[in-house]
Amino acid sequence: MSQITAFGTYVPEKIIDNHFFEGLIDTNDEWIISRTGIKTRRYSKDGEYTSDLAYKAVQNLMESSGKDISDVDFIVVCTTSPDQPMPNAASRVQYKLGIQNTGCNDIYAACAGFVYGLQMAHGFINSGVYKKVLVIGSETLSKITDMSDRTSCILFGDGAGAALVEPGEEQFLAFNSGTNGDLGHDLYLSHKKNSINGVGINPNSKIVQNGRSVFKWAVGNIPIKIRELVDKAGLTMDDIDYIVPHSANLRIIEAIAKSLDYPMDKVPESVTEFGNTSSASIPIAIEKSRKNGGIKKGDIVLMIGFGGGLTFAGTIVRWNL
Template sequence: MIRAVITGSGSALPEQCVTNAEMAKRVDTTDEWIVERTGIRQRYIAAEGETTSSLATEAARKALEDAGVDASEIGLIILATATPDHTFPATATQVQANLGCRGGVAFDVQAVCSGFLYALGTADSLLRTGMAKKALVIGAETFSRILDWEDRTTCVLFGDGAGAVVLEVRDTADDGPGILATKLHADGEHKDLLYVDGGPSTTGEVGKLRMKGREVFRHAVVNLADVLKEVLEDAGVESGDVDWVVPHQANARILDATARKLGLSTDKIVVTVDQHANTSAASVPLAFDVARKDGRIKQGDLVMFEAMGGGFTWGASLARM
């Protein structure tokens, strides 16, 4: 059984931590309002000189060290981001240059908050078809650069950061480690519910994030529950067999509602939204690294990743550690 196995993880955060109390000094909001509606208590905001590529590089280096892999062994880098350093070249190529592993495949994936799931599924497919033997899959964002800091309904929700995993192709037993199943979806009909109002081909400017939160919440709960069921069925696994769910960290209420819809215990949900807020494509690998490093996720565990983002895009992946 040829599988892509997660052998290491790493994460990176900007130096500046901004609490809800500090946010209340910028916009008309309160700590109580933010916590009650989202579960967020703080977020990290990139300073001048801290970029998507610098955060991604730091997370990648930590993942490589955790896996015991030298950068020269990496033949594939896929970076999920909606906030690249430049329109082009791909930010993944900058990370590749920073790591000093030239010559392999390196490109970006843009599926917003679902980006890491899209990148993970793509890397899994490419590794199993022989494109490379070892890969870095990274989610990295500086969402603070595209926020409207006068819109209290959105600017309090997001933060910056990066997470990365090392994937290696291995021949494993049927009950061995590796990515077992992945399902990805998109529906562009709902793009106006969560989007950025700019771009090179339309306004010629970066633009700012716009969101209709109530409608996004409703779609998120339904779509995530459905895709989780798809992955469980494809992998031949019952929901009760899953040891941990590592979800996109958008809103604590979405996490709770999705768990209830699937009959999952909230004790099995890795929650870091209170610490990091919504870091878009970085949120899943960032939460995964936190749970691995604090000892919750262990070798042999069944771990479900899931996310939904603007587009809409959504997906889930089941892996055995």
């Protein structure tokens, strides 16, 4: 059995409001808020990268919990924006933390990454392969954003979240996941290849998104997957205290909540203040809710990430922090 025993987050200091984009593209604050709900986001400094944000999230985890991480035996970093393709981001985090004798691996599942990381950690702990696993979602999306793309540049921000998973009282009540790889060309980051599924793409090393298609896929599929996950846990929607979806866009979150007939005040988000931080958005939303008197010990919390792939991953946990 496994449980989350410590939790931490970090966002860069630099705040970017919507007026920043008025000098780059044809847009304004009202337009951005009406379509995305985003008011501000955070950008990392020059020379500050994904592993740096991950390191600071783990520092926050240690400070808030008093946990010793020197004996962590596996590190998972979930990211779409690693410092470089090789060595992996987890190895850079291992170096910065000075942890010895630990395995390191990255999960490259975009906005679903953090929940996939929790699934992996749960499997490691329950199988007895590892006893102490760090799961980190960390992104510096500002460094791979196409600032000339009016539809996407306004969305993304930087941040990180970390969870320590150890043996203990069973906390994870259910998992699910799935992928529609036939829609891979609707959200991608390509360095070399110029096609996906036979569809021509732009290999410009920047995020490219067909927002309309991703919106339709998320709103049409995620409510179904949430209900399936609740059924799998042997629960009802009334049993779920909070649903924490990936904070892609406030309008997507609102549409998902409406489809489920679920109250928005029970759907924590991080997008309005921090933008779309991909794999970091769920932990940042959870921490924001905790600080504002929302999620508390004993609550049943459903997390579901969705994005590039197009893929999704969900879990239900009994929050114990």
